[in-house]
Amino acid sequence: MTEHRHLNLAGVVLAGGRSRRMGQDKASLEWEGRPMLTVVTDVIAQRCDPVLVAAAPTSQAYAELSDVAGVDWITTEPTGAGPLGGLVAALEAAEAAGSPVAFVCATDMPLIQPELIDELLHALTVSTDAVVVHEGGRDHPMAAIYRTRIVPQLAELIAAGEQRMLAALDAIVTHRVGVSDATWLTNVDAPEDLHRLRV
Numbered sequence: 001m002t003e004h005r006h007l008n009l010a011g012v013v014l015a016g017g018r019s020r021r022m023g024q025d026k027a028s029l030e031w032e033g034r035p036m037l038t039v040v041t042d043v044i045a046q047r048c049d050p051v052l053v054a055a056a057p058t059s060q061a062y063a064e065l066s067d068v069a070g071v072d073w074i075t076t077e078p079t080g081a082g083p084l085g086g087l088v089a090a091l092e093a094a095e096a097a098g099s100p101v102a103f104v105c106a107t108d109m110p111l112i113q114p115e116l117i118d119e120l121l122h123a124l125t126v127s128t129d130a131v132v133v134h135e136g137g138r139d140h141p142m143a144a145i146y147r148t149r150i151v152p153q154l155a156e157l158i159a160a161g162e163q164r165m166l167a168a169l170d171a172i173v174t175h176r177v178g179v180s181d182a183t184w185l186t187n188v189d190a191p192e193d194l195h196r197l198r199v
Helices: 036-044 060-065 081-097 114-122 148-159 165-171 190-197
Strands: 007-012 053-054 070-074 099-104 130-135 138-147 174-177
Touching: 007 081, 007 114, 007 165, 036 053, 036 060, 036 081, 036 099, 036 114, 060 148, 070 081, 081 099, 081 148, 081 165, 099 114, 114 130, 114 138, 130 148, 138 148, 138 165, 148 165
Parallel strands: 007 053, 007 099, 053 070, 130 174
Antiparallel strands: 099 138, 130 138
C-alpha cells in the first residue's frame, strides 16, 4: 500500500558540509542571482512544510543565510557526527513539528524540481523506512524520503562512531527507486562543476 499527499511532509536541506573541493560554503554560492540554498528551499517549499535547514551554528551557511524567509534552521547536530548527525537532528525537528516523514536533500542541487519529491513519495509504503534514489549505479541518500521513526536506529549508529549516510540505508528498511529525470540529482562539488552547469 502506498502513501501519498495525506502525509505532513517536512523538507530538509543538509547544509553542514565543509565544501573542501569547492573552497567555500556551497549554500551561499550564487545560482541565477540567488544563494544556492534559497533556490533549493524554494523548490522544496512547493511540496513540504516545514522546510528545515540543518547546519552547525558555526557554519558559514548559518552565519550568512540564517535570515532566509520560510526556513527553520536546525543547529543541534552533534559535533563531528557528519551528515548522519545532521540527518538525525533534522528528523528530530521534523517529528517535533508533527511530520512523520521528511524529504532530504543537499544544498548543492540547483537543478532539483518538485517532481523528484512526488516520485519518491509515490514509492513510499507503510513498511518502508526510506525511499532513496538509485541512479548511475549508486544510491543517493541526499535525494530521499525518510521516516522520523528511524531516529533511534540512526542515533545508535552515531554512538558507534558511524558518520556515513550510506550506512544508515543498510540499517533501515530502504526502498530504492529510479527517477524520470536524473538531472534533478546534479550536485556542485567543485568550481568546475558550477562552471559547466552555467555554460
